[in-house]
Amino acid sequence: MPSYLLLTSLPLANMCYAIPGKITDFDGKKVIVDYFGEKRYAYNEFKEVKKGDYIYAQGGFVINVVPEKEAMEILEFWKESFFKLREVDLRLARLEGSGVAGEKTRIILDKALEGRKIDFEEYLYLLSLEDENDMGYLFKVANFIRQKHHKNACCVHGIIEFSNFCSSDCLYCGIRKSNRTLERYRMSEEEILQTVREAVSVYGFKSIVLQSGEDPHFDADGISFLIRRILKENNLLLFISVGEVGERGLKKFYEAGARGVLIRFETSDKELYSKLHPRDALSYRMAEIRAAGEIGFLVLTGGLVGVPGQKNEDILKDIFAAKKLCPEMYTFGPFLPHPDTPLSQNQPPAVELVLKTIAVLRLADVNGKIVSTTALETLDAEKGRNDGFMAGANSLMLNLTPEKYRGLYNIYPGRIHEKETVKHQIDKAIEDLQKLGRAPTDIGLR
Ligand code: SF4
Numbered sequence: 194m195p196s197y198l199l200l201t202s203l204p205l206a207n208m209c210y211a212i213p214g215k216i217t218d219f220d221g222k223k224v225i226v227d228y229f230g231e232k233r234y235a236y237n238e239f240k241e242v243k244k245g246d247y248i249y250a251q252g253g254f255v256i257n258v259v260p261e262k263e264a265m266e267i268l269e270f271w272k273e274s275f276f277k278l279r280e281v282d283l284r285l286a287r288l289e290g291s292g293v294a295g296e297k298t299r300i301i302l303d304k305a306l307e308g309r310k311i312d313f314e315e316y317l318y319l320l321s322l323e324d325e326n327d328m329g330y331l332f333k334v335a336n337f338i339r340q341k342h343h344k345n346a347c348c349v350h351g352i353i354e355f356s357n358f359c360s361s362d363c364l365y366c367g368i369r370k371s372n373r374t375l376e377r378y379r380m381s382e383e384e385i386l387q388t389v390r391e392a393v394s395v396y397g398f399k400s401i402v403l404q405s406g407e408d409p410h411f412d413a414d415g416i417s418f419l420i421r422r423i424l425k426e427n428n429l430l431l432f433i434s435v436g437e438v439g440e441r442g443l444k445k446f447y448e449a450g451a452r453g454v455l456i457r458f459e460t461s462d463k464e465l466y467s468k469l470h471p472r473d474a475l476s477y478r479m480a481e482i483r484a485a486g487e488i489g490f491l492v493l494t495g496g497l498v499g500v501p502g503q504k505n506e507d508i509l510k511d512i513f514a515a516k517k518l519c520p521e522m523y524t525f526g527p528f529l530p531h532p533d534t535p536l537s538q539n540q541p542p543a544v545e546l547v548l549k550t551i552a553v554l555r556l557a558d559v560n561g562k563i564v565s566t567t568a569l570e571t572l573d574a575e576k577g578r579n580d581g582f583m584a585g586a587n588s589l590m591l592n593l594t595p596e597k598y599r600g601l602y603n604i605y606p607g608r609i610h611e612k613e614t615v616k617h618q619i620d621k622a623i624e625d626l627q628k629l630g631r632a633p634t635d636i637g638l639r
Pocket residue numbers: 359360361362363366367368369370405406407436604
């Protein structure tokens with residue numbers, strides 16, 4: 194049976210998106226897990242576990258104990274396809290057969306392959322490549338390095354956008370406060386809970402991002418209450434993405450049980466930041482992200498690629514600014530002009546620039562996870578996601594927002610998957626992952 198059929202015939206709840214591992218030992222607060230013969234580590238804060246238990250982990254946290262019989266069935270099911278997928282990934286990550294890249298490109302990329310330091314000017318050279326052979330080789334090397342450090346592991350999160358109200362006015366964003374043409378929505382607590390419930394119990398998601406604009410209706414206490422309710426009935430790694438809430442707000446989220454924060458800084462250039470965010474200061478944004486990391490959250494952060502006024506040098510500085518924040522995962526997506534914003538007359542960047550950003554990011558941080566963003570897919574509906582994966586990315590997010598609201602979370606126009614059911618998105622994701630030989634194996638610490 195082809196491995197794709199093997200994958201799709203797995204019960205959905207077991208498919209999305211983790212494979213259980215067996216606890217073989219303990220190391221302080223961490224458990225050591227056997228995972229198809231490999232050793233991985235995961236923090237255990239919430240569950241009572243013992244040697245021999247099977248667990249699901251996400252982002253390096255134990256989130257669930259799986260009954261042995263169920264775990265054995267899933268592992269048995271995965272065994273054949275897992276190794277087949279790994280072979281596909283290995284084959285696709287080979288460097289042989291790359292077109293002939295220019296000498297300077299090869300010299301710089303040789304350094305990356307040998308783990309030697311690449312300096313700022315050299316990274317800038319890579320980010321500015323225009324020749325197809327040069328770019329192709331950059332992507333190949335980035336994918337090779339991704340494979341070397343992460344194997345075929347792919348992390349799949351779900352995202353629920355629960356309110357499109359926002360008190361901020363970021364110039365690039367379609368749900369900014371000043372966009373009076375947009376119909377606003379706010380999901381009720383019951384709707385949010387029901388959406389999470391379905392994502393976990395029907396589709397098997399193990400990691401979910403709760404996202405909204407900066408909606409004053411949901412203060413830090415209200416969101417913390419929601420986090421507690423969600424985690425009381427679901428085994429889940431929960432990320433919060435509601436804009437700036439200050440250190441006190443972040444601590445409340447952490448105490449309530451959330452373990453991840455998604456907050457981008459968009460640009461690390463102070464002047465550009467203040468032009469794009471008339472009310473806000475870059476220093477506050479960076480302090481918020483740093484505080485999230487210090488509290489112990491897994492941090493997802495990144496920036497916009499191709500925003501008006503940005504140079505390649507700025508993008509590179511953004512990559513290094515993001516790296517300094519030690520994120521669990523990077524998210525760098527293209528600027529897509531929204532017709533009802535002050536930046537409507539600008540053009541989006543070339544897809545290649547976004548892919549080069551992902552590739553350079555992969556060279557700059559071999560360990561971090563990198564999302565192939567929905568915005569990239571929107572920019573190039575046919576190949577965006579997979580090209581992102583082939584340029585060094587290894588994570589993706591599926592949109593779980595109820596369909597009646599999804600189109601209203603209109604941060605940029607024509608967002609892909611807006612009208613697709615969750616089931617359809619999952620099917621497409623499985624198909625793409627299978628083609629690329631990637632498996633949902635987010636279990637260990639890095
Ligand atoms: S980017 Fe975020 S904070 Fe800014 S307007 Fe959009 S939703 Fe609000």
